[in-house]
Amino acid sequence: MKTKILVTGSSGFIGFSLSKKLLDDGKKVHGYDSMNSYYDVKLKKARYNILKKYKNFSFTKGDLENKKLLEKTFKSFKPKIIIHLAAQAGVRYSIENPDIYLNSNIIGTFNVIKFANKVKVKHLIIGSSSSVYGSNKKIPFQEIDKTDHQISFYAATKKSTENLAHSYSSLWKLPITILRFFTVYGPYGRPDMAYFKFTKSILAGKKISIFNKGKMYRDYTYIDDIVSGISKLLNKVPSIKQKKKIKNDSLSPVAPFRILNIGNTKKIFLLDFINSLEKELGKKIKRRFMPMQKGDVHSTLSDSSLLMRITGYNPKTNYKTGIKKFVSWYLNYYK
Ligand SMILES: NC(=O)c1ccc[n+]([C@@H]2O[C@H](COP(=O)([O-])OP(=O)(O)OC[C@H]3O[C@@H](n4cnc5c(N)ncnc54)[C@H](O)[C@@H]3O)[C@@H](O)[C@H]2O)c1
Numbered sequence: 040m041k042t043k044i045l046v047t048g049s050s051g052f053i054g055f056s057l058s059k060k061l062l063d064d065g066k067k068v069h070g071y072d073s074m075n076s077y078y079d080v081k082l083k084k085a086r087y088n089i090l091k092k093y094k095n096f097s098f099t100k101g102d103l104e105n106k107k108l109l110e111k112t113f114k115s116f117k118p119k120i121i122i123h124l125a126a127q128a129g130v131r132y133s134i135e136n137p138d139i140y141l142n143s144n145i146i147g148t149f150n151v152i153k154f155a156n157k158v159k160v161k162h163l164i165i166g167s168s169s170s171v172y173g174s175n176k177k178i179p180f181q182e183i184d185k186t187d188h189q190i191s192f193y194a195a196t197k198k199s200t201e202n203l204a205h206s207y208s209s210l211w212k213l214p215i216t217i218l219r220f221f222t223v224y225g226p227y228g229r230p231d232m233a234y235f236k237f238t239k240s241i242l243a244g245k246k247i248s249i250f251n252k253g254k255m256y257r258d259y260t261y262i263d264d265i266v267s268g269i270s271k272l273l274n275k276v277p278s279i280k281q282k283k284k285i286k287n288d289s290l291s292p293v294a295p296f297r298i299l300n301i302g303n304t305k306k307i308f309l310l311d312f313i314n315s316l317e318k319e320l321g322k323k324i325k326r327r328f329m330p331m332q333k334g335d336v337h338s339t340l341s342d343s344s345l346l347m348r349i350t351g352y353n354p355k356t357n358y359k360t361g362i363k364k365f366v367s368w369y370l371n372y373y374k
Pocket residue numbers: 047048049050051052053054071072073074075083101102103104123124125126127128129142143144147166167168169219220221222223224229
C-alpha cells in the first residue's frame with residue numbers, strides 16, 4: 040500500500056515542491072490549501088495544476104480555521120503522516136496584519152494538531168521558522184538554544200505553535216517534529232520574499248531597496264535541499280523510548296517531540312546574493328540603501344548537524360547555483 044501523506048499548504052512554495060517530490064516517489068498525497076490572495080493566486084494555481092496531473096494527488100480547498108472541513112478531510116483521507124506547511128508567512132506583513140497570523144498560524148495549527156491526534160497519525164511534521172531565534176546573538180543557531188525573544192509577531196506565532204505542539208505531544212504521546220526553515224528560495228518561490236522582489240525590480244529597471252545598508256547575512260537554503268531533507272525525515276519518528284544518544288539532541292524528555300533546524304549552514308551576505316542575481320540577470324542594479332526594517336532579524340545561520348545525523352541530510356546547492364536555477368525558472372515562467 041502506498042504511504043498516505045496529507046500536506047497542508049500544498050499550493051504554497053514549500054508545500055507544492057514537497058508534494059511533487061512525494062508524488063514522484065510514489066506516495067499518495069492529499070493537499071489542503073485555502074489558495075488565499077496574500078500573493079499572486081495565479082502562481083498558486085500554476086503549482087496546483089502541476090500537482091493535479093498526478094493520479095495519486097487529491098485536494099481540498101479550505102481554511103485551517105474551518106474545523107468541520109479540516110476534520111472531515113483528515114478522517115476521510117486517513118493519512119499516516121501529516122506535513123503542516125500552511126501558514127500566513129512573512130515578517131513585515133505581520134506588523135500591519137497581526138490578526139491574520141493569529142487565526143491562520145495559532146488557531147489553524149491548533150486545529151491541525153487536534154485532528155492529527157484524533158486520527159492518530161504516525162508522524163506530524165510542522166513547519167516553523169528561524170525567526171523564533173529572534174534577537175539571539177549566539178551563532179550558529181542550535182535547536183537547544185533559548186528562544187524567548189522573538190522580535191516580530193510572525194515569529195511569536197511560530198514559537199507559540201511549537202509550544203502548543205509540545206503540550207499535545209506530551210499529553211497524548213503524539214509524535215511531532217518541528218522543522219525550523221531558514222530563508223528558502225528557488226523556482227516557484229514566494230513573490231513576497233526579497234530575492235523575488237529584487238528580480239522583478241531589476242528586470243523592470245527599478246531601484247531595489249537594500250535594508251540595513253546590506254550589512255546582514257542569511258542562511259539561504261535551496262528548495263531541493265529542503266524537499267530532500269523533509270523526505271528523509273518522514274520515517275524518523277521521535278519517540279520517548281529513544282535515548283538521547285546524539286550530542287545536543289533537542290528530543291523532549293517528556294514527549295515524542297523534537298525540533299530540527301533545516302538550513303544550508305552557510306553564511307551568505309546580502310550584497311553577495313544581490314551581486315549574483317545581477318550577474319545572472321545580466322542587468323545593472325540600481326540600489327537604494329535603507330536602514331534596518333522593524334521586525335527583521337539581523338542575521339541567520341543554522342547549525343543543522345542534528346538533522347544531518349538523524350537523516351543523512353546533506354544540503355548540496357550553493358547560492359550561486361541556486362540563483363542560476365531560480366533566474367532560469369523566473370525568465371521562463373514570466374517570459
Ligand atoms: N519560505 C521560507 O523561506 C520560509 C522560512 C521560514 C519558515 N517558513 C514556513 O514554512 C511554511 C511554508 O512556507 P511557504 O514559503 O511555502 O509559504 P507560502 O505562503 O508559499 O505557502 C503557504 C500556503 O498556505 C496557504 N494558507 C495560508 N493560510 C492558510 C489558512 N488559514 N488555511 C489554509 N491554507 C492557508 C496559502 O494559501 C499558501 O498556499 C510556513 O509555515 C512558513 O511560515 C517558510
